Amino acid sequence: MGSPVALKVISARHSGNSNARERFRREARAAAQLRHPNVASVFHFGETPAGQCFYAMELVEGETLDARVRRDGPLPVSLALDVGEQVARALMAAEAHGVVHRDLKPSNLMIVSTCGDSGDPAAVGLVVKVIDFGLAKPGATTPDTLDQDCAGFSGTPGFASPEQLAMDQSTARLDARSDIYSLGVTLWYLLCGRTPFTGRTPKELREEQIHELPGKLSALAGKVPAPLIRLLRSMLATDPAERPQSARELLAQLRQCREAIEARPRRRRLLQLAALAVLVSSGVGLMSYFWYRQHIQQGASTATAAAPEKSVAVLPFENLSNDREDAFFADGVQDDVLTKLANIADLKVISRTSVMQYRGEYNTRQIGDALQVSHVLEGSVRKTGAWLHINAQLIDTRTDSHVWAKQYDGELKEMFTIQSEIAQKVADQLHAKISAAEKLAIERAPTADISAFDLYSRAKNLVLEWSYRMSGKDNLPRAADLLNRALAHDPTFFQGHCQLAWIHDQLYALGFDRTPGRLELADAAIQAAFRIRPDAGEAHLARAGHLYRGYRDFDGALAELETAGKTLPNDARLFELKGYIERRRPGGNQEEVLRNFERAIDLDPRNFLLLQQTSLSYDHLRRYREEKLVFDRMLAIKPNDAETKVDRAFVELDWKANTRPLHQMIDSMRVTNPSTMASIAGSRLLCALAERDPAAAKDALIALGDTPLNDDVVQFNGPFLQGLIARMMHDNEQARSSFSVARADQEKTVQAQPNYGPPLCVLGLIDAALGRKEQALREGKRAVDLLPVEKDALGGIAMIKYLAMTAAWAGDKNLACEQLAKASSRPASVSYGQLKLMPFWDPLRGDSRFEKIVASLAPK
Template sequence: MSAQPEIDFELEIAHVLFIDVIGYSTLPVDDQREVTAELNRLVRATAAFRAAEEANKLSRLPTGDGMALAFFTTPEAPTRCAVQLAEALRGQSKFRVRMGMHSGPVSGVTDVNDRSNIAGAGINIAQRVMDCGDAGHILLSRHIAEDLESYRVWRPYLHPLGEFDVKHGVRLGIVNFHSDEIGNAEIPKKLTQVPPSPVITSAPKRLRWPLVWTSIALLAIAVAYFAFSGHPSAPSSSLESASPPAISDKSIAVLPFENLSDNKQNSYFADGVQDQILTNLSKVSDLKVISHTSVRQYKSGITRNLREIGQQLRVAYILEGSVQSAPPNRLRISANLIDARTDSQLWAETYDRDVADLFAIQSELAQAIANQLQARLSPAQKAEIEERPTHDLVAFELYLQAKGTIDSYIIAEDVRAALLKALQALEQATAQDEQFVLAYCYLARVHSLLYFFDLDPAANRVLLAEAAAKAALRLRPDSAEAHLAMADYYFRCQRDYDRAQSELAIARPGLPNSTPFFILSGYINRRQNHFPEAEKDFITAVRLDPRNPNAYNLLADTYVLERRFPLSDEVSRNVIAAGDDTPIVRYRQAATQFFFTGDTSPMREVLAKAPADLDVGGGETPTRVLLAILDHDYARAEQALAISPRQDFQDIDFSFYYPKAWYEAMIARAKGDLPAAQAAFAQVRAILEQRLLLKPEHARTLAVLAQVDAGLGQKELALHEAQHAVDLMPLSKDVYDGALVLESFAQVCTWTGEHDRAIELLQKLVAIPSYVNYGRLKVHPSWIPLRGNPRFEWTVASMAPKEPLRK
């Protein structure tokens, strides 16, 4: 007896396009093969198909006389594919097709030939919808039509026909998708034979039909499956996923301790005590412990409103204290545990010991706090807390200085200088104590950051990062921090995301409250196109460290990539509510509003109020230049660039630095000063060539070089370089950098007159997470050559906001 096919019952929601060739069975066999080959070619040539395939978000099911395509992105993906296929078929007479679309659950199966396939209600309903149509029809189920109705660009195409009994007695709402050029406006013949149920038309141009029992049944099946299997659901698309969480009874913030020593220069000592107590508590998985970056902002020595701090950090308890040293080697540490909800003291203790007992005191204090909060402490966690990080207090001080810098590098005015200073401190710390595992972990991380951001990509930087991570693992093979450092090395220096994920899996149990862990995990998940997982990682990082700019910027940035701008805006609102009402936070919120609406006025208002030298990481000068160019005030643009002492700047993303000459070229290009533009482009080219000597296959650098050569009029060279960059960084390898490289390719095509190819690339980018959005396409001068092109304007219009951001 042959084995039964093995079935994978994991359900996913797919957006299905079913395509059928009219009259296929009546064709001679040779004609059938020719038609099938041509249909396959036309479908594969659509930008929507290619984008989903490269992002690994597409499953294909041959059906003999057509095919079913299951897109695991958005309802727009099959719609764009159908429109692009209909455009390709227009005017040809070889064959005609009909199409049907539906969103619903599908699952993977293994067929009798041991090949992976898909099946499920999503496929079946799409076929039944399609079966209602005639040649040229694009028919939609009510379910997917209501999803598309949310997009203003699709509303004119949606023409409800009513509800009909289809195969096996299933009753479906059917919508005809057509315009003057696309689809078939006639009512399908099959549907004229059966009168439809009335369509509710109380709101013109809006689909308002009762729920059909089929949809309810499918939803019940999906809910039952997820409840039974424990499969994690995707993050909510509502504002709830960006809203503050409820306050846990087992949550705590350890605020900076006050230095009561006569020598006020010993403040580092008090900082070190607080830092280590926090680090020890963070190892307890039963607690939520706010990370260092957020609590560091509540300075000691001033009156602190603990209730307000508890609300801002979303914690039930706050630990504060003081440190006092006395000659010759005595130490007094006092600690007070406060219920932030009632501002009442629950516990207090004072420790009078020898300085040599510092780490023992910190361990005892952390365990006492865990007991007060009734937190479960495993034997492994207890052992971790009791272990001394180092026996050398000088090495510990150096480590703390570097750690603070590295954890908050994102807000440094000069990231390179800050990281190099931290590097020097860590080298001194490891020289002072060659067994200092945590210092080696941060040493590996700083080498990896310098290499990754091209800030100091010395030839031996990768080797130094690897050596430091391996040193940590050699000293402590079971160290979660050491495995985190190795994961960071694989991610930043080798771009080996799978090995990085393996190291993170080892580190995860030992770092339940580690913001750096969740940030790195989110980074990697995002690049591997695991956006729901990345979103969860960044949400966790923000909840553990609500005032950490790296954490909340990454969460907001992820929503920008997904074009979920209201959620990105909500992140900024929450940050401001948590006490970080700063010019840079306001600026990044305004940038999100620009991406969403194309309105530059919020950015203008924020920059007008901000300090003139606001330029965190070199991120604001490019916006000042852009706004001046949009105003045709080129003198102001040149002045904004000239007054900055920086020589390189970040632009749309936080991982690439553009030379100053790049913006000089943009200004000259906007002015129409071709000689000045080409002179500036030549300077940029020389800088990028130097970078490529150290990283010859760095796709982002090569992609920007292609843009430079396009600006220099070297069309063939630019196109070749852009294609090479795409080949080095395909979407399947890294959807984040892959999309940025693809956008550069689109820019090259725009500047070299290959406008159709540019629009195809942009349409592909619109179908995946990327920085291509309504505001940038509508406003940015780089896309001026495409303005007025109907396909480009249609693409821009398809991303127009459906509703305003909340006030």
């Protein structure tokens, strides 16, 4: 054909080995399947009469990346990412044919310089070609004996995945995730000029892979951008399930990584160019511009200068123990140090909910900027039998310099003494003033029982997960069980009793268990805490939460918080609870609600649940612009959170009676992330009802499953919602049938909670739908009496709103408009969009009083 090719010939040393010849044939067959710009193509396989095997492949006129790095040193980040993207595309082609390379490394990656179509040398780029699919084999095939080289290992150990190094050749299978690991090692080599692991044998390498990766990653801080460190951590995960699951997924993550790295410099350049344009156009001149640029750069380098000098975030301590279960132990060490520091009034200490999201993060400048602190404390814990090694270091986030560091070695029983010393040293380094009471709090051990402390730490992690993901129905009972076991070990464990009381109160307040027995359990835990430490701020905080959640005793709760605040200066929960109380307290100051929430957010800036509650307050106040800004803050923390994206789009429905943004968001998620359809089913249902789309409503109802539709304290079951859809369609027979089923279920709920208004208000609504007018109104009014605004401003308004709806369904328009006027004049979940669009309010349409209420809520 007249084209130059490269010939690959089997080594003479192996030409007589039938296994080696078979592997060579397999290499040719595997590579010949692939036709891709980033894969060196195989054209022909042959064998001489003497048995010499060869194949002809594309001649790649370039050099290997290994040779490039050895000659010129590590690659720039942008070029390394470009290599990664091209190799990922090659792996996508291999994956499509069920082929796993199994020997990805820099010496198997050729680079070729190319010019653009114009031939302009300035347009030079690099193309990467993956060569030597010599160990490649279909990922789904069963293992064979052809790979039993090098004591059963095939590949290049320094670039091999843990599963390759450990594989039993008779049973193991490899897939694309093994190549992704090898590409991760390759990227490390390209960025650093060396591989991350240096063991001399496969066994030594695997030990390093399992135990030393976190430390190796930390050494990259300041040299490699944080987004790329995060990606390397994912690619080099020991467990394949924790890596990108396909080459396609890897390629998407590589692109996201590049965007994240380039975003900040691009924004800085745009700002500088904008400043230049303004300055030049106003005749200031270039000298002024360069003065401006210098000060902008200085400002960027001291972004955290506004953070208080005496401020600190205690980051998660790294678990260096062989046992993964000891991760809870390391978290317990961090939590206790944080708790001790938080007792010091002269310090600003970030709450644990926010700092735990930085597990494994090493860009201290970014962390300091995000949390508005001038210092971070990081460390590691290694537990070996009864021996303990703790390393701690205090870092100034403004300069990324070490302020203090120390290693501690001791017996396990000395752990609490070490934790106290670390807290004291940090306070000393920050020149914090410490009172006698605060010093005592630092020195006090949480418990004398290590087993109790371990169980307590596990429980707190479950509570923390609930705070971040709101998965309380499962997590909170499990945490309560762990705490009960901890208290069985040490009945005097004060913090264990406080945490247990909080969990019981949450289960009661959230409606998971609103029985007197649950309140009695909370009572018992609080009484135990007061017997142990009656003057402790944590005990008064626990009692405040109990009075608020269990009894709606707002004044009593505020009095307890006043006492708690004297010794808990940095506890975000205190300000958060003040906000909740003020929001529900009759005559509460809503601006004070928001001030308390913002103070809590200052101490706990990445507390997702707290931000969610802040958005809810703005919604009740119908301050929709500010509500959307809070959602933006939430999405900065969890950019892909489906519920938050939908909630933000829902604002337009409430504010302007505009369903289009919500509808478009739902449609987009249905295409790009269909797994989220269940989590946003409630919003889908409301959108469908607002648009009078029964088919979409039924589809959403199926996705909702057994999950009730919630409106603050009110819950609607599936049969009720089926009846509502049928009612909207004017299918009276189906509506009656569904509401009858709903009534039977709702009666059971009311019987279990006879003195609680929300279930009764739903029963009233059902009876109104069934034509039981007098009974419906009686139940609606009784619900208002059981939960009046004088007892709970927020819950009481909800009861009034649903009494208005019940009256409308029962045909009493006078009562309906009277009650709706009350609900719409106060902070509540009564919005222009819902009154304008929802079928709940159809019986009132055309009534001038109702239309006046709707108009009063219209956007101004």
